[in-house]
Amino acid sequence: MLGNEAIARGLLESGIDVAVGYPGTPSSEVLASLAPHARGRFHIEWSVNEKVALEVAIGASWAGARSVCTMKHVGLNVAADPFMTLSHAGVNGGLILISADDPSCHSSQNEQDSRVYAKFAKVPCFDPQSPQEAKDMVAYAYAFSEKHQIPVLLRPTTRIAHAKSDVEVHEVLPRPKKIEFKKDVERYVVLPKHTRVLLKKLNAKQEAMRGELASSPWNRLDLRDNARLGIVASGVASAYVEEALETLGVPVSYLKIGAYPIDPSLIKRLADSVERILVVEELTPFVEEQVRMYADDVMGKMTGDVPHEGEFDPLLVANMIRRAAGRPLLENREVRLDFELPARPPVMCAGCPHRATFYAMKSVFKDESIFASDIGCYTLGTQLGAVDTCLCMGASITIASGLSFSGLKNKIACTIGDSTFLHTGIPGLINAVYNKADITVVILDNRTTGMTGHQPHPATGETILGEPSTEISLEAVVKACGVQSMQAIDPYDLESSKAAFRKAYNSEGVKVIISRQPCVITSKRMGIRRQQYEVIEDLCEGCKRCIKYGCPAMEVRGGKAFINDSCAGCGVCMKLCQFGAIKARGA
Amino acid sequence: MDRFDLLIVGVGGQGVILASDIIGKAAVLEGRPVRSAETHGMAQRGGAVENHVRIGCKYGSLIPAGGADCLLSMEPLEALRFARYLSPKGIAIINTEKIVPVTVSLGKVQYPEVDIIIDTMKGLCSGVKAENYTALAKKAGAVQALNVAMIGAVSKYLPVRADTLKEAIARSVPPKTVAVNLRAFDLGREA
Numbered sequence: 001m002l003g004n005e006a007i008a009r010g011l012l013e014s015g016i017d018v019a020v021g022y023p024g025t026p027s028s029e030v031l032a033s034l035a036p037h038a039r040g041r042f043h044i045e046w047s048v049n050e051k052v053a054l055e056v057a058i059g060a061s062w063a064g065a066r067s068v069c070t071m072k073h074v075g076l077n078v079a080a081d082p083f084m085t086l087s088h089a090g091v092n093g094g095l096i097l098i099s100a101d102d103p104s105c106h107s108s109q110n111e112q113d114s115r116v117y118a119k120f121a122k123v124p125c126f127d128p129q130s131p132q133e134a135k136d137m138v139a140y141a142y143a144f145s146e147k148h149q150i151p152v153l154l155r156p157t158t159r160i161a162h163a164k165s166d167v168e169v170h171e172v173l174p175r176p177k178k179i180e181f182k183k184d185v186e187r188y189v190v191l192p193k194h195t196r197v198l199l200k201k202l203n204a205k206q207e208a209m210r211g212e213l214a215s216s217p218w219n220r221l222d223l224r225d226n227a228r229l230g231i232v233a234s235g236v237a238s239a240y241v242e243e244a245l246e247t248l249g250v251p252v253s254y255l256k257i258g259a260y261p262i263d264p265s266l267i268k269r270l271a272d273s274v275e276r277i278l279v280v281e282e283l284t285p286f287v288e289e290q291v292r293m294y295a296d297d298v299m300g301k302m303t304g305d306v307p308h309e310g311e312f313d314p315l316l317v318a319n320m321i322r323r324a325a326g327r328p329l330l331e332n333r334e335v336r337l338d339f340e341l342p343a344r345p346p347v348m349c350a351g352c353p354h355r356a357t358f359y360a361m362k363s364v365f366k367d368e369s370i371f372a373s374d375i376g377c378y379t380l381g382t383q384l385g386a387v388d389t390c391l392c393m394g395a396s397i398t399i400a401s402g403l404s405f406s407g408l409k410n411k412i413a414c415t416i417g418d419s420t421f422l423h424t425g426i427p428g429l430i431n432a433v434y435n436k437a438d439i440t441v442v443i444l445d446n447r448t449t450g451m452t453g454h455q456p457h458p459a460t461g462e463t464i465l466g467e468p469s470t471e472i473s474l475e476a477v478v479k480a481c482g483v484q485s486m487q488a489i490d491p492y493d494l495e496s497s498k499a500a501f502r503k504a505y506n507s508e509g510v511k512v513i514i515s516r517q518p519c520v521i522t523s524k525r526m527g528i529r530r531q532q533y534e535v536i537e538d539l540c541e542g543c544k545r546c547i548k549y550g551c552p553a554m555e556v557r558g559g560k561a562f563i564n565d566s567c568a569g570c571g572v573c574m575k576l577c578q579f580g581a582i583k584a585r586g587a
Numbered sequence: 588m589d590r591f592d593l594l595i596v597g598v599g600g601q602g603v604i605l606a607s608d609i610i611g612k613a614a615v616l617e618g619r620p621v622r623s624a625e626t627h628g629m630a631q632r633g634g635a636v637e638n639h640v641r642i643g644c645k646y647g648s649l650i651p652a653g654g655a656d657c658l659l660s661m662e663p664l665e666a667l668r669f670a671r672y673l674s675p676k677g678i679a680i681i682n683t684e685k686i687v688p689v690t691v692s693l694g695k696v697q698y699p700e701v702d703i704i705i706d707t708m709k710g711l712c713s714g715v716k717a718e719n720y721t722a723l724a725k726k727a728g729a730v731q732a733l734n735v736a737m738i739g740a741v742s743k744y745l746p747v748r749a750d751t752l753k754e755a756i757a758r759s760v761p762p763k764t765v766a767v768n769l770r771a772f773d774l775g776r777e778a
Contacts, residue, residue, distance in 0.1 A: 162626075166619075239646045335670045339699050343690050
């Protein structure tokens with residue numbers, strides 16, 4: 001089972017009533033795996049963003065329902081506003097917020113640590129070591145959440161969420177439930193007068209939670225006779241530690257942390273029995289800071305013995321421990337080559353409509369314009385020189401506006417995907433119109449949430465269950481935001497696309513271009529088969545104009561262009577060729 | 588053999604995840620603990636992908652560098668990229684069909700000769716098996732069955748029975764393609 005599937009199984013076994021979230025790697029498969037079980041049993045939705053999702057979950061919880069809200073670490077920034085106050089008002093039905101962290105930024109713009117948010121909000125956090133533990137934590141976390149009337153954070157990292165393992169499952173049993181909303185203004189209306197009281201209650205809960213978690217199965221202290229070294233490890237790093245200890249040959253006392261807040265008694269008992277402690281944790285020195293309060297000789301990130309950045313692996317961790325224990329280090333295997341290994345960066349797919357849009361945009365706006373962009377497949381437009389900025393979800397139109405207000409003389413065009421536009425792009429567009437920015441906004445409408453695995457969104461007119469729903473019209477939304485100049489284009493039609501960009505380039509104010517063509521992966525899955533293209537070798541002059549377009553279906557073979565089998569049949573290369581050397585296969 | 592660490596690498600879209608799924612499922616069918624780590628999201632879009640599969644493992648899903656008993660590479664270049672994971676005692680099974688990266692098409696760097704790749708790999712481990720498994724998959728009936736043809740190739744070394752692997756294949760691929768995939772498995776195993 002995938003870690004995310006294991007979590008979904010844990011949720012099913014716990015009898016959830018409401019499951020919500022916004023897609024983001026590595027969290028997306030939790031809701032995707034729940035969806036097939038939802039019909040008639042519980043409510044499930046892809047929400048438009050994480051803040052909206054969490055607020056929906058909170059409403060359900062306040063009515064007594066068990067809810068779950070999934071997102072990736074950076075999504076918690078979007079949901080931080082309700083999250084920080086929710087800890088005060090507390091929950092009724094159990095509420096688990098899953099925020100998946102991504103050490104090494106495999107698929108993220110930063111590697112922030114959700115444990116810090118949990119501490120910030122004074123909320124307990126569960127940090128699983130394996131998919132099995134992630135699943136088992138869910139049932140515990142719901143009971144804990146309901147007992148202490150507090151939301152809980154479950155924080156899998158990439159190597160949990162996207163790890164697979166054999167997982168022991170329990171039965172899915174019906175859970176008796178009572179859904180009702182009991183009015184309680186002093187709790188649910190956070191006027192300052194009420195909040196001051198709620199904060200006291202929240203603080204009072206902390207000690208009881210710490211004590212209970214100290215004796216939970218997630219935190220485990222293993223004291224060894226004659227051990228001079230103690231190790232504290234959390235999350236997936238604790239799995240690497242346990243693997244390394246197997247062959248170390250030196251007695252080591254070990255504290256495994258899987259749930260926060262940590263009870264100081266655990267750290268004190270370890271510190272009293274050993275001379276030195278090594279803290280092994282990914283991301284921030286979160287546990288280390290607490291260990292340092294009770295122990296003097298501590299090795300970790302703050303002493304430079306453990307790296308601050310990136311993901312751990314078993315060899316790295318084994319050598320941290322060997323260094324601390326005075327054992328010889330294991331050699332890292334290096335492979336030296338006497339030639340350069342070609343990089344294989346992720347690219348937009350063969351036939352991707354985004355590439356065509358970027359091409360048309362750049363051929364009109366040229367290099368001297370500035371291109372703001374956003375989070376999605378289209379961030380890969382950097383490879384075409386069509387993405388100059390990318391900060392966070394929804395920051396395309398707003399950054400472009402800021403550039404426009406700065407007094408720059410350059411033309412400014414920004415790109416944002418359909419899902420991202422609905423996520424947090426709309427307020428930015430309203431702001432741009434209202435405050436009179438001079439920008440061209442390109443909505444790259446590929447009819448799906450491409451990067452994270454093709455989740456539907458409100459403009460696709462389909463729910464997570466595949467049921468038809470009201471299709472939000474991007475055109476109507478754009479118009480309602482006050483945009484006067486709007487054009488819709490088919491990016492595969494290069495000439496009319498360029499004409500639209502020229503019109504936008506030559507006019508002032510906020511211009512919106514909606515570039516619409518379904519993602520090539522979804523269209524393939526829907527059974528749409530386009531005619532593939534080929535190069536007529538005799539006509540090819542080897543100018544590489546088509547190669548520079550950057551499509552992975554285009555190769556150079558013997559100095560001439562060649563189209564391989566990954567061709568999706570968009571036909572843009574044919575329009576690029578000045579010599580008429582590219583034709584539909586068999587035409 | 589108690590434990591077996593297998594690294595499966597290739598290019599996004601080649602079916603690396605499905606291949607590791609099938610092997611993992613087979614291990615579970617035989618009651619063995621198994622861990623695997625896979626590549627998702629941005630890293631997957633036509634980029635280099637790596638999946639770790641650890642049979643008989645109760646710890647984390649990542650294989651330590653120099654620890655893999657076998658490197659299964661669906662593309663020649665990718666074998667070199669991930670060779671540091673392979674144990675000097677391990678073996679490499681390599682598909683010889685190239686997928687040219689955009690960096691090569693754009694003329695920024697040259698694709699090394701496949702023979703050179705294979706010779707280099709021979710110096711790094713105890714044995715290399717190189718075949719055009721893409722051609723074998725085509726012969727079986729579908730180029731998409733490349734990943735299963737390569738499972739056939741590695742099946743001789745895995746501590747899992749071939750029958751169990753076939754059962755896992757039948758449970759994992761689209762029903763209409765079971766026959767083609769089983770044929771690809773046999774061709775890969777015999778090659």
